[in-house]
Amino acid sequence: MRIVYVVGTRPNFVKTAPVIGALRERLPEGRHALVHTGQHYDRLMSEVFLEELGVPEPDYMLEVGSGSHAEQAARVMERLEPVLAEERPDLAIVPGDVNSTMAAALTAAKMRIPVAHIESGLRSFDRTMPEELNRVLADHVSDHLFIHSPEASDNLHAEGIPADRIHLVGNTMIDTLVALEGRFRAAGAAARLGLDPGGFVLVTLHRPALVDGPLLPKTISRLAALAREMPVVFPVHPRTRSMMESVESEHPGLLLSEPLGYLDFLSLLADAGAVLTDSGGIQEETTYLGIPCFTLRDNTERPITISAGTNTLLGLDPAAIDQIPTALSQRPAEKPEPPPLWDGHASQRIADVLAG
C-alpha cells in the first residue's frame, strides 16, 4: 500500500498527524510519503507545528507560498502532479478545507488516484467563504469521506454522495489534542504571561470577511473595551497582522503576540475563561475542553459545537463583543460531554477503514 498525504496549513498538520501515525502503525511495510505544499511557510506557522506534533520531515516541499486563490491552487496542482506520477500511490489523503486541500484532491482524482478526505461533509452554506467551495469540491472528487458528526452525513446525502463512501469516524483534530494533553497541561503558558487561569479571554481572528475590510478596526476597538474588564490575549495571524499594520489601528490594553506554537496555544486555550474566534478548529477544541467559545461569524459549518458544545455564534458585527461578560456570567456551570466519537481514536477508525 502506497499512501501520499498532502498538507499545507497549520490546521492541516494537526488533523493529519495522528492519521499518519495510525496508518504507519497499521501498514509498517507500506510507503507513507508526506507532501507539504508550503501554503503556510513561516516557522511559527509550519515548522514549529510539525516538530511539536512529531510529524516526520516532509518527503516533498512544494513551496507554493502565498498568492491569489487561483495562483495558490494552480501552483499546488502543477507541482503535485509530478510527485504523484513518481509516487504512483494507491491513495491520496487530504485534510480540511484550505486551498491546498481542494487543489490536491482535484489533482489526484484527475490522475485516477483514490482520494480520502478527512473532515468531510462540513457546510456553512455560505459560498462567499473560500473554504466552502474547497469543501464541496474536495468531497465530490473523494472516494472515502471521513466525517466527524452526523450532520455531515446529511449534507453529503443531500448532495447525492453515496452512503458507502461516507464513514463516521470522529474528529482527528481531537485525537491530536488528546495525545498532547499531558504536555499542554504542563506548559503553563498563562502563568508565563502573568494570567490567572479562567480569568482572561483568548482571541484569534483571521477570516478575510472580518480582517480584510472595515470590520477589523471596529473589532479591535471593541476588544480594547473588553480588555478594560478582563485581560485579552491575542496571538495574531500574519494575514491579520499585515491588515492591522495597514490600518494602523490602536490596540490599548490588548496582549498581542506572534502566532503561538500548538502546545502554548492549547495551554492558553485550556486555561482561558472564554475564547473569541472566527476559526473553525477552535470551535471544536473549545467544545472538547468545555471552554466557552464566542464565534464572530454569521454562520458555522460546525453546528454540533453549538447544539452539543460550548459555542455561541455572535454574528459578524463587532458590537456583539460587548455581550461577552454578561453571557459568561449567565452560563451554566457544568461542562457538556464532548460529541460522540470525539475521543482520541478517530485516526484508528480511519486506519481500520483504509487498511481493511
Ligand code: UD1
Ligand atoms: C488559510 C486558509 C483558511 C485557514 C487558515 C488557517 C484558504 C483559502 N484559507 O487562511 O481556511 O483557516 O489558512 O490558518 O486556504 N502568511 C504569512 N506566512 C505564512 C502564511 C501566510 O505571512 O506562513 C500571510 C501572507 O500574507 C498570506 C496571508 O497570510 O498572503 C494569507 O495566507 P493564506 O494561506 O493565503 O490564507 P490564510 O489566511 O492563512
